[in-house]
Amino acid sequence: MSNALSHESAALKAYAEASGWRLGWAKFRRHKLAVVSLYIVGLLYLLAIFAEFFSPYDYSDINRRHVLAPPQAVYVVDASGQFTWPHVRALKGQRDPVTRRLNYIEDPENTFPVRLFAPSKPYKMWGFIPLETRFIGVSTPNRQASIFLLGTDSLGRDVLSRIFHGARISLSIGLVGVALSFVIGIILGGMSGYFGGWVDTIVQRTIDLLQSLPTIPLWMGLAAAVPPGQDPLVTYFMITVILSIIGWTGIARVVRGRFLALREEDFVLAARFSGASEMRIILRHMVPSFASHIIASLTLSIPEMILAETALSFLGLGLQPPAVSWGVLLKDAQSLQVISQAPWLLVPGLAVVITVLAFNFLGDGLRDASDPYGKV
Amino acid sequence: MNEPLLTLTNVEKHFPQSNGFLKPAAAPVRAVNGISFSIAEGETTALVGESGCGKSTAAKLITSAITPSAGKITLRTRDGNILDVGSLRGRARKALWRDVQLIFQDPFSSLNPRMTVKQIIAEPLRNFDIAHGQEATDLVADLMDRVGLQPGTMSRYPHAFSGGQRQRIGIARALAVKPRLVVGDEPVSALDVSVAAQILNLFQSLKKDLGLTYLLITHDLSVVRHSADRVAVMYLGNIVEENTTAALFKSPRHPYTQALLSAVPSQDNQDKPRIVLTGEVASARNIPTGCPFHPRCAYATDVCRLTAPTFEQLPTGGRVACHTPLEFMP
Ligand SMILES: Nc1ncnc2c1ncn2[C@@H]1O[C@H](COP(=O)(O)OP(=O)(O)OP(=O)(O)O)[C@@H](O)[C@H]1O
Ligand code: SF4
Ligand SMILES: [Mg+2]
Numbered sequence: 001m002s003n004a005l006s007h008e009s010a011a012l013k014a015y016a017e018a019s020g021w022r023l024g025w026a027k028f029r030r031h032k033l034a035v036v037s038l039y040i041v042g043l044l045y046l047l048a049i050f051a052e053f054f055s056p057y058d059y060s061d062i063n064r065r066h067v068l069a070p071p072q073a074v075y076v077v078d079a080s081g082q083f084t085w086p087h088v089r090a091l092k093g094q095r096d097p098v099t100r101r102l103n104y105i106e107d108p109e110n111t112f113p114v115r116l117f118a119p120s121k122p123y124k125m126w127g128f129i130p131l132e133t134r135f136i137g138v139s140t141p142n143r144q145a146s147i148f149l150l151g152t153d154s155l156g157r158d159v160l161s162r163i164f165h166g167a168r169i170s171l172s173i174g175l176v177g178v179a180l181s182f183v184i185g186i187i188l189g190g191m192s193g194y195f196g197g198w199v200d201t202i203v204q205r206t207i208d209l210l211q212s213l214p215t216i217p218l219w220m221g222l223a224a225a226v227p228p229g230q231d232p233l234v235t236y237f238m239i240t241v242i243l244s245i246i247g248w249t250g251i252a253r254v255v256r257g258r259f260l261a262l263r264e265e266d267f268v269l270a271a272r273f274s275g276a277s278e279m280r281i282i283l284r285h286m287v288p289s290f291a292s293h294i295i296a297s298l299t300l301s302i303p304e305m306i307l308a309e310t311a312l313s314f315l316g317l318g319l320q321p322p323a324v325s326w327g328v329l330l331k332d333a334q335s336l337q338v339i340s341q342a343p344w345l346l347v348p349g350l351a352v353v354i355t356v357l358a359f360n361f362l363g364d365g366l367r368d369a370s371d372p373y374g375k376v
Numbered sequence: 377m378n379e380p381l382l383t384l385t386n387v388e389k390h391f392p393q394s395n396g397f398l399k400p401a402a403a404p405v406r407a408v409n410g411i412s413f414s415i416a417e418g419e420t421t422a423l424v425g426e427s428g429c430g431k432s433t434a435a436k437l438i439t440s441a442i443t444p445s446a447g448k449i450t451l452r453t454r455d456g457n458i459l460d461v462g463s464l465r466g467r468a469r470k471a472l473w474r475d476v477q478l479i480f481q482d483p484f485s486s487l488n489p490r491m492t493v494k495q496i497i498a499e500p501l502r503n504f505d506i507a508h509g510q511e512a513t514d515l516v517a518d519l520m521d522r523v524g525l526q527p528g529t530m531s532r533y534p535h536a537f538s539g540g541q542r543q544r545i546g547i548a549r550a551l552a553v554k555p556r557l558v559v560g561d562e563p564v565s566a567l568d569v570s571v572a573a574q575i576l577n578l579f580q581s582l583k584k585d586l587g588l589t590y591l592l593i594t595h596d597l598s599v600v601r602h603s604a605d606r607v608a609v610m611y612l613g614n615i616v617e618e619n620t621t622a623a624l625f626k627s628p629r630h631p632y633t634q635a636l637l638s639a640v641p642s643q644d645n646q647d648k649p650r651i652v653l654t655g656e657v658a659s660a661r662n663i664p665t666g667c668p669f670h671p672r673c674a675y676a677t678d679v680c681r682l683t684a685p686t687f688e689q690l691p692t693g694g695r696v697a698c699h700t701p702l703e704f705m706p
Contacts, residue, residue, distance in 0.1 A: 016532040016533065016535075017531050017532050017533065017536075019490065019533065020490040020533075023535070265485055266480045266482055266485040267486055267487055267488040269478075269480075270478075270480065270486050270488075270546075272473075273439065273441075273473050273477060273500075274473075274500040274549065274552075275470050275473055275500055276503050285491075288490045289488070373535060
């Protein structure tokens, strides 16, 4: 019995009155890698949402003077060795006398300062907000001025801008797919755990069946059935549906497992003795205890969706150009020749790797934090 | 005393065993195998037996958490009617929990870690429409005060409390509906000895103040001595002996009761040797024929192996189920 309430420190009181979410957050924060991943994921979504603004160019701008141009470096030291404002050097095209290939070399004499919030050609954010400023650009209105930080593709389009725009589809398909899986998973998993009996048997055997199918061929088969040449939005939606056909099974398993475990808990029986209705037992007493587990497992299934979309689009079964996603971009880097001549076209792959790793670390951290009362 | 508050008549609970798909069904677990006893209003009755003998199952039957496979459980309601506890459903079953409440063994798993103490204790107030809002908060404060908790701590979560304090929270929750019968399923076995003594004292004072009737379930006879009026001893789903606490402690008549008592340290049995039961502890999956205790009984005869003993009324007011009860020692 704490008789000295008034003498207790504020920290102790804060701990005593900390909800499960607060304790979980405290536990999550001790997971450094997960915290860093949270920031990375946040940044990626920020870039995707404001892709037009963060991109130096329109993702579809064709630039015939700079086809397959290599990434341009940002210099802070000028030709004479003096520190200067960050700048890029102009690219000069030179045809190789033997191979007839166009090579680009940087001209140290012809430099353009890099500007933040640079003025640009008018464009429309999200297709309806007219803007004339981009986050980064070169200020000189000069035909030679260019800033291709990650180079250009075979039509002279800026790879960085295309990655930012591709992030929109690649990152959102994970969220939409998981949302759809979540709805199916929580309904079927909840029914399975709640009713038990034959409902449970049917749902569980269906999950077994779906999980035993090899995923890639299944996705390929389904994606091949999506008629080509449709509105990209339709294709996009079809792809998420296809991904959710497998995706819900994992979530349903988690929901059912938590349901069965919690149903046996004394505090659930205690809630019944306290007169709580069946609905209240589920919503007030059980759901708060497994919501955190579900958030963690949802987070862990987002990267699977992202990888699946990338794989399908890479194989030409997902989204088609002119839509851009990371998978579509990687399709440009399919041939060995391209890879040897323009390795920067593989950078979208790096974006996929970073995203998938960040989501996995984040999900691991959330999973550990989802049981704040367990042994530390 | 008039009609007992609670009566159990030949109550059985068998759990069917399924071995899985397409396998022959195994024999059911006979957790409670035909028990009869009654609890008088205002008394504390103890149900004693070793682990696995069906005590928790009995507690769940009495509180209508599960329904009996056979037999009858009846409760005398406030207005004198007799309620068939075993057949309650829906609203009627919910209404029972205004009269009968359970206190759990585990003070950790029985409190929802994601609810504050106030929310936990106010839950029955809200659900039974007893009090809402400020009125409920005041009642929670009263209840906390009554069980020895500081009302100022009601906005804390269970993780901030010790085992003993958590058990007090559970008691406050059970008392919120002003029940008439409180069943404690090993309410102190998870606590340290000194904390357990405090909780038992709390039970005593609550009983005096609120006129409660207790069913105290325990595996530990030493808990029973100072808190119970009557004791029923259970073995493998059966009651083997029942008597007033004084008579049972003074002169146990069933060999199993004798063995249990010899393990309790007290002045009377200092010089007596402790009876150590030999033989395997039989399981409720496979109850021996005849007297269920015979494989471990030092006095077992051939009759014991073949026929189950029936109850014999004792002159001291109790009853015992044994073919050759031990000598009465006045
Ligand atoms: N739901 C169930 N399904 C199958 N068997 C059960 C179930 N509940 C209890 N049993 C079995 O019934 C028997 C009695 O269990 P019970 O929990 O009532 O014993 P107990 O006396 O409370 O023991 P303990 O001291 O361990 O709490 C045990 O063999 C147990 O395995
Ligand atoms: S009936 Fe026989 S076996 Fe059972 S307790 Fe009595 S003496 Fe022992
Ligand atoms: Mg038990």
